[in-house]
Amino acid sequence: MPRLTFLGAAKTVTGSQYLVEAGDEAVMIDCGLFQGEQALRRRNWAEPLFDPTRVAALVLTHTHLDHIGRVPRLVKQGFRGPIYCTPPTLELAEVLLRDAAHLQTEDAEYFNRKRLTKHEPALPLFDEADVEACLPQFEAVPLGQARTVGSAFEFGFRGAGHLLGAASVDLRAREHGRETRVLFSGDVGRYDAVLTKDPEPAVDADYVVAESTYGNRLHAEVPPEEQLTRVLQQTFDRGGVLLVPAFAVGRAQQMIHLMERIVAAGRLPPFHIHLDSPMAVDATRIYARYPGAHRQDGIGVRGLLHDRFVHLHRSREESQRLNDLQGPAVILSSSGMLSGGRILHHCRVRLPDHRNTLLITGYQASGTLGRALLDKRTVVRIHKGEVVVRAHIEQLKGMSGHADWREMLRWLSAVKRARRVFLTHGEEEAADALAMQVGKQLGLSTHVPAWDEVAELP
Numbered sequence: 001m002p003r004l005t006f007l008g009a010a011k012t013v014t015g016s017q018y019l020v021e022a023g024d025e026a027v028m029i030d031c032g033l034f035q036g037e038q039a040l041r042r043r044n045w046a047e048p049l050f051d052p053t054r055v056a057a058l059v060l061t062h063t064h065l066d067h068i069g070r071v072p073r074l075v076k077q078g079f080r081g082p083i084y085c086t087p088p089t090l091e092l093a094e095v096l097l098r099d100a101a102h103l104q105t106e107d108a109e110y111f112n113r114k115r116l117t118k119h120e121p122a123l124p125l126f127d128e129a130d131v132e133a134c135l136p137q138f139e140a141v142p143l144g145q146a147r148t149v150g151s152a153f154e155f156g157f158r159g160a161g162h163l164l165g166a167a168s169v170d171l172r173a174r175e176h177g178r179e180t181r182v183l184f185s186g187d188v189g190r191y192d193a194v195l196t197k198d199p200e201p202a203v204d205a206d207y208v209v210a211e212s213t214y215g216n217r218l219h220a221e222v223p224p225e226e227q228l229t230r231v232l233q234q235t236f237d238r239g240g241v242l243l244v245p246a247f248a249v250g251r252a253q254q255m256i257h258l259m260e261r262i263v264a265a266g267r268l269p270p271f272h273i274h275l276d277s278p279m280a281v282d283a284t285r286i287y288a289r290y291p292g293a294h295r296q297d298g299i300g301v302r303g304l305l306h307d308r309f310v311h312l313h314r315s316r317e318e319s320q321r322l323n324d325l326q327g328p329a330v331i332l333s334s335s336g337m338l339s340g341g342r343i344l345h346h347c348r349v350r351l352p353d354h355r356n357t358l359l360i361t362g363y364q365a366s367g368t369l370g371r372a373l374l375d376k377r378t379v380v381r382i383h384k385g386e387v388v389v390r391a392h393i394e395q396l397k398g399m400s401g402h403a404d405w406r407e408m409l410r411w412l413s414a415v416k417r418a419r420r421v422f423l424t425h426g427e428e429e430a431a432d433a434l435a436m437q438v439g440k441q442l443g444l445s446t447h448v449p450a451w452d453e454v455a456e457l458p
């Protein structure tokens with residue numbers, strides 16, 4: 001019978017990776033980076049439990065690094081098969097993997113220079129050359145098209161919302177003339193989200209592997225558009241600049257789109273939006289190439305590139321020129337958690353002025369500057385200097401890319417006959433909580449697998 005091995009995202013939210021075997025053939029779903037605590041990150045270096053040369057194909061659900069961040073390493077370890085993903089995921093993966101390689105190389109150099117490492121010398125998990133080496137293996141498969149892999153597997157992608165190109169994987173494994181259908185949710189987005197479409201409902205597979213990031217939480221109900229209109233209005237009334245730290249792929253485009261909707265609805269007169277991040281500019285161009293992939297709400301994504309109020313900045317000189325920018329205006333820059341990047345320069349310039357607002361739009365891990373600002377710290381350290389915080393600090397709620405537990409039940413509601421639902425990609429409490437709801441409300445058998453656990457699929 002087919003076997004499913006949980007190689008990552010088991011009782012944790014990162015490192016997504018699953019191996020499905022049928023007969024002597026194998027396919028892999030996702031190949032993500034472990035992120036967060038050091039004990040988790042160390043797993044990125046672990047030797048694989050399987051022979052990478054034996055894997056016939058790798059199927060990627062979407063382009064976040066916790067789903068694709070170990071692809072260059074897998075290829076370095078000998079995997080030579082095709083890497084299937086949706087067309088937008090292919091384009092975005094190129095941008096994200098190159099950036100990740102660059103950051104890792106820089107970090108390793110920094111650690112070596114400062115002698116902050118026990119490893120001599122510190123090495124990046126992969127570098128730019130490793131990324132270039134894996135890119136030719138990528139192959140795009142549009143949503144809804146079936147693809148066969150060897151003689152044992154067939155799969156298709158279904159839209160998962162969440163992020164441009166994100167998909168669930170509907171996999172069929174054949175062994176001894178019998179077919180077993182396994183649905184991998186990938187990351188499931190919210191319903192009625194900004195810019196991203198609703199996820200396509202789950203199919204009634206024999207087994208479902210479902211994410212549980214928000215398995216024990218519900219999202220706020222106030223529409224982001226209303227919260228954002230208020231923050232913009234108050235900042236502009238003071239003659240200030242709204243500073244928005246945003247992840248370059250996904251959140252930056254959603255924020256521009258949301259502001260265009262506010263202007264189109266006549267709630268505010270047009271204002272200038274400056275997108276200051278080379279990666280966000282690249283990602284925005286990719287977003288604009290797939291107009292049909294976004295929610296159709298009258299605005300589309302045309303403005304992301306062609307609105308005369310939206311300004312895209314790639315070069316350092318353009319970025320520095322923004323220091324003289326006067327309000328009312330908006331600056332969007334990365335990183336989203338203020339852990340690095342150009343946003344830090346803007347914070348140094350803008351935070352001491354009470355007319356400005358810093359708007360946090362996503363989760364801020366403890367220890368980050370974003371967290372310190374949300375905790376109302378009045379003095380923060382940026383680039384070894386102290387910065388007094390007089391600007392207003394606000395938080396935009398409800399922008400999460402993940403379905404909450406009620407939305408996950410809605411997504412799963414078509415699943416009737418599945419022999420088991422595996423809950424992954426969530427902290428243990430979240431996965432357990434969602435498992436309980438799935439059992440109680442949908443009457444399905446559930447299991448929360450451990451790292452490297454092997455499940456037989458009878």
Ligand SMILES: [Zn+2]
Pocket residue numbers: 062064162163187
């Ligand atoms: Zn994701």
